[in-house]
Amino acid sequence: SQKIEQNSEALNIQEGKTATLTCNYTNYSPAYLQWYRQDPGRGPVFLLLIRENEKEKRKERLKVTFDTTLKQSLFHITASQPADSATYLCALETGTASKLTFGTGTRLQVTL
Amino acid sequence: KAGVTQTPRYLIKTRGQQVTLSCSPISGHRSVSWYQQTPGQGLQFLFEYFSETQRNKGNFPGRFSGRQFSNSRSEMNVSTLELGDSALYLCASSLTRGLTEAFFGQGTRLTVV
Numbered sequence: 610s611q612k613i614e615q616n617s618e619a620l621n622i623q624e625g626k627t628a629t630l631t632c633n634y635t636n637y638s639p640a641y642l643q644w645y646r647q648d649p650g651r652g653p654v655f656l657l658l659i660r661e662n663e664k665e666k667r668k669e670r671l672k673v674t675f676d677t678t679l680k681q682s683l684f685h686i687t688a689s690q691p692a693d694s695a696t697y698l699c700a701l702e703t704g705t706a707s708k709l710t711f712g713t714g715t716r717l718q719v720t721l
Numbered sequence: 722k723a724g725v726t727q728t729p730r731y732l733i734k735t736r737g738q739q740v741t742l743s744c745s746p747i748s749g750h751r752s753v754s755w756y757q758q759t760p761g762q763g764l765q766f767l768f769e770y771f772s773e774t775q776r777n778k779g780n781f782p783g784r785f786s787g788r789q790f791s792n793s794r795s796e797m798n799v800s801t802l803e804l805g806d807s808a809l810y811l812c813a814s815s816l817t818r819g820l821t822e823a824f825f826g827q828g829t830r831l832t833v834v
Contacts, residue, residue, distance in 0.1 A: 623800070640819070641820055643822065645825075650827075652811050652813075652825030652826050652828050653764070653823075653825045655810070655822035655823060655824065658820075658821075658822060678742055684824075688741070698764065700764075702819060702820070705774075706767050707754050707771070707815050707819060707821075707823065708754065708769055708777045709754070709766065710766065711763055711764040711765075711822065713763045714763065
């Protein structure tokens with residue numbers, strides 16, 4: 610069956626460190642993968658999109674990698690800050706439709 | 722520019738009733754998708770509309786329906802509400818279909834009692 614797993618339900622790190630979140634999928638052939646941030650009681654906010662033929666994408670302190678052989682994406686936040694505390698969701702799209710399949714999310718807590 | 726607007730923000734309904742939720746996408750965006758978010762199941766795709774036509778449907782019963790108007794505004798309807806329909810319903814708009822970021826609204830929190 611198709612599955613998207615974000616392998617940590619919660620991740621606690623210290624301010625200034627790099628947070629690394631993992632998204633693994635099975636039985637998908639995604640055309641692209643997206644990462645979103647969601648704060649409590651609010652809708653997800655788009656962060657980064659990476660295509661199947663791209664290995665890495667960066668945006669300010671954010672970096673995402675996409676390995677279609679390992680069927681895995683890694684999401685990094687460098688120099689993390691307490692304001693980065695939120696739930697981070699990965700989402701796959703397999704075709705040309707606007708139909709995203711989301712992982713269960715990782716709740717990141719950055720402490721001083 | 723204004724973001725995605727969903728109304729109402731909160732709703733309490735009784736089992737068996739029906740409900741209509743509204744979504745106004747970002748101006749110029751033609752694709753609207755709906756998602757249901759619950760603590761147990763996470764974010765699940767309901768349906769996608771583009772140019773007033775349903776293009777994709779998720780694995781939900783026929784009690785869940787939707788439509789899109791010529792100005793790209795969208796509504797979703799849930800009939801014969803069940804307790805399990807209690808969830809945060811999120812609308813997302815995109816400029817076009819696929820390979821583009823989705824902009825989500827704040828959601829409508831539906832509670833069925």
